[in-house]
Amino acid sequence: MVNNHILMSGLRAAIRRETESACGRLRLPGHPVSLRKIAPPRAWGYTTALPQELAGLLLAEEQVRLEDELGKKAAKKKLRARTSELSVQVAKNLAEAVSLDALPGVALAEAEGGYLNFYLDTAVASRDIISAVLERGRDFGRGEPQNERVMVEFSQPNTHKDFHVGHLRNVVLGNALANLFEFGGFEVLRTNYYGDHGIHVAKALWGHLHPELLAEAEAFLNGTVPQSVYARVERLLTSDSDNSRLVEIRAIAERETGQILQQLDDSSSDVYGLWQRTRQEDLNAFRGIYSELGVRFDLEFYESEVEKLTSAIVDELLEAGVAVVEAEGEYAGTVAVDFAAHGAAELGSMVLRRSDGTTLYQTKELALAKVKFDDYKVDRSLYVVGSEQSLYFRQVFEILKLWGFAAAEKCQHVSYELVQLASGKMSSREGTVVPYRGFVEEAKERALLLARERGISSTPETVASQVALCAIKYAFLRVDTNKTILFDWEQALSFDGNAGPYLQYAYARSNKLLAGFDPDVQRLMQLSYTPQVAEVELCRTLADFCDCVSQALDMLAPNLIANYLYDLTRAFTDFYQSCPVLKAENDVRFYRQSLVAGFNTALVIGAGLLGMELPEEM
């Protein structure tokens, strides 16, 4: 059976070989043949700019001579036209010298400008790619088993704080990466790490314990009242009002949050029950969100548990000479790592134990990393966390290295930029957030309205929910992770054009065309049908699927998949518009249904990688 992938990569090598030997016959200087796909709208095939590279090479001596004579700029200007002429001539000669006998599947070698182009026989190539997809089905593009265990830690929400759209970018991204690794053949451990312990918890609990004091203090504060209890307490604590009653309440809050923090570790204390209850409420809410988003975790860690491991870790690092007790200066009394002493001065220093003996977030991070390496034997460990933490992770990984973990080299901070509001940074501290719940509900409502308008027969609620979530996920995933997302309600909730529902809609349409269709690769391969432009374009895009997936994995860039799927779907829509399927007959109908089936499969796989659901009809 013909396997497209092998055919394509084998073909590339053959083209290179043939081009090289043609160069030899023409006595052109030896030069590696760089081969790329021909830029999309032109044609299906491969191209090399070798003639231009050779022209540059052939004129190099002349260039040196002219530069001496006229100076660099003038020489360049003078040579430009000649280089281009020469490259056209070289391309022409090469196109004539190349033999197609050794290149099955190539219909034509042609010089165009300074390029040498190899055009595929579209009848052959399109059959190959379609049959490759149909044969492998949902496994099309799947990688061979890698025998490597990858841990992907993502989400890491704090209990007692808002879960907002900024966290959503993280979940959606982390999930897509985990999917990509799995599809790439890796064993994946999806890991979550809940921030259920610490000063932010104490602050929220204080608010729960003293709603009347909080409300009283708020009467003296300007501005809107944040939604979460945590943010309300934070606002009180950071207020700079000098109203005497407010100052009094603020002092109480400060004193008592410290006490509450201490009591969290004591299961007999008054606040312990409250902590347990509120913590559980939030954890339940998080699980509701994950389930709604179709995200699952293999491992879940809690700060409150990791916390218990920290003091031993600090002692161990002291003993190993990685950390030291600071004797003087502003860090006197702390246990810290001074990176300058380890040849990494640019990392500054990191405190691991406060002078009052309590530990910090980073200490827990180190303890957790040890657990990950020791208990789960991971070969690679990814931390999906916002870019604001990049210095922090460099420090943490450096400490792991100094500590002697060889696997520290395999730790990687997968950073992404924040989701910002037009008004500035989203901060649960300041209460300036777009909460997850309200956002998603709004999206669902809008989608439901549309679904009802369109008269979706069976289950408008289900479809609306799928549409809303797909739109949201796509909006986050299609943007490069290095780019800040400026959150805009209207844009995030758009169901038109380059958006998630575009893919869903095309999928639903393609399903209609496949009713009763039975794939038959044998028959397809025996077909002699010359595909039309739109069909070629769809096949060509389909043929890029595997490259796209492996590149996305390589670069940890799910946005490549999102953008590819949009291109693929556009090609399908174009095909849908110009090539009737069910109205065609016999072989043409069969060929087109095969192509639609190929598209349908690739779209399902790609959308699955992004964690997006596609409704059967809409």
Next chain:
RNA sequence: GCGCCCGUAGCUCAGGGGAUAGAGCAUCUGCCUUCUAAGCAGAAAGUCGCAGGUUCGAAUCCUGCCGGGCGUACCA
């Protein structure tokens, strides 16, 4: 100050050394007796932040500058 990231159409973004820089939104013109109009066809819209450099070839790589975001805690 130093470090990381970003700057492409009015707006939001593709484009990771190659041919005439592409989409969506918004604006304008058309297309529902024809496999679903959450769609399609078309128009208009660009000094790819600026200046140098490398290269046969630069939006893409390098350097400097300008503008913006983030970080530089005994916070998480």
